[in-house]
Amino acid sequence: MFDSSTKPLVSLKVEQGVAWITMERGQAYNALSDELMDQLTHQLQRLAQQPQAKVVVIRGAGRGFCAGHDLKQLTQDQDKQRQQRTFERCATLMQTLVNLPQPVIAQVHGIATAAGCQLVASCDLAVAEDSARFATPGVNIGLFCSTPMVALTRSLAPKHAMEMLLTGEMIDAERAHQIGLINRVVEAEQLQATVAELAQSIAAKSGYCVQTGKQAFYRQLNQPLANAYEDCSQVMSCNLQHQDAIEGIDAFLAKRKPTWSS
CATH class of the missing domain: 1.10.12.10 (Lyase 2-enoyl-coa Hydratase, Chain  A, domain 2)
Structure with missing residues (x-):
């Protein structure tokens, strides 16, 4: 069964000028179902009108940040128009991140793959635990990560982006840091505190x-x-x-x- 549109898949709390958004679909590695994307976009659009939230952090519940699109939902039938609407939802979400007045930080643990990697690349900053892994693996299943490519090519040097897209291989956090996909790599137990410190540093500015x-x-x-x-x-x-x-x-x-x- 897929998520009900009324199920809360995103939680939000605002503390000391920082809005903490958590994707709450941890049992599915926070795969981006239509409902999750809609709820995430809605929360971001609301935050754009809330000046007390000066920085936004996006994180995932459970064992990983985000595994990309919900492939079961995406392929439950071969209705091209419905599939196109899913990718349009995703494009709206990613552009909302870029256009949001506040800076957005991705707090990454576990995996960030396909559209999950796109989500990281679309945030302004990203901090990951040292065991995090990243990939755009669509090429491995015959579905090139064309929409994640849009965000990747705006964050990475072209050859680094093409290597990820053409091989579909996982890269570790250190490599993601080397190529500019993320800003910092920290030990898992320091992830929350590091993100909070970074967010507070920005929130203290005008x-x-x-x-x-x-x-x-x-x-x-x-x-x-x-x-x-x-x-x-x-x-x-x-x-x-x-x-x-x-x-x-x-x-x-x-x-x-x-x-x-x-």
């Missing part, structure tokens, strides 16, 4: 400043060099006029702690 920076970062990525500089020059000029920049510079010069407006 919310306006961080959100402005995230938006500009993704916008300039694919712009021609001259356009990127023009765009970001305008962003910095506007940022400089904001009360948080005025306060921050004054606090820096006065050697005191700033008080942010957001």
Whole structure:
């Protein structure tokens, strides 16, 4: 049986400016059923309107972060339109992560494969335990990871992304760190504390400043060099006029702690 659309597959708590989202489908390695993707997207969209949540963390219950799409649900029939809707749901989820005002951190344990690896690549930052493993293994079952490829090619050097996509092989956390898929590797017992410390460090900054920076970062990525500089020059000029920049510079010069407006 597949998940009921009313079953809570995502839990949320907000503490000290950090929103902790947990995928609660641990018995299935948090495979991305349609219902789980809908609930996760809904929670993210709600958080976008909650300024008290300055950083978002996504994690998975059970033995792994996320095993990708729910293949049983995806192939229960060969209705191409229904399958297309599943991939459209996934695209909406991944774009919601990128477009979310707040930075998003993936807290990875166990496995992150296929669309689960895509989820990691779509987050702004990622921290993994040292035993975590990553893969885009669709090629092994005749289903190339074409949608995970979109996120991978925007996070990794092309040859690293192609190696993952063409071989379908698992890579360990150290290798994922080397190629830029994740930011940090820590011992399992330190994972929660490390993510919390990182999230709190970001949450202590000006919310306006961080959100402005995230938006500009993704916008300039694919712009021609001259356009990127023009765009970001305008962003910095506007940022400089904001009360948080005025306060921050004054606090820096006065050697005191700033008080942010957001």
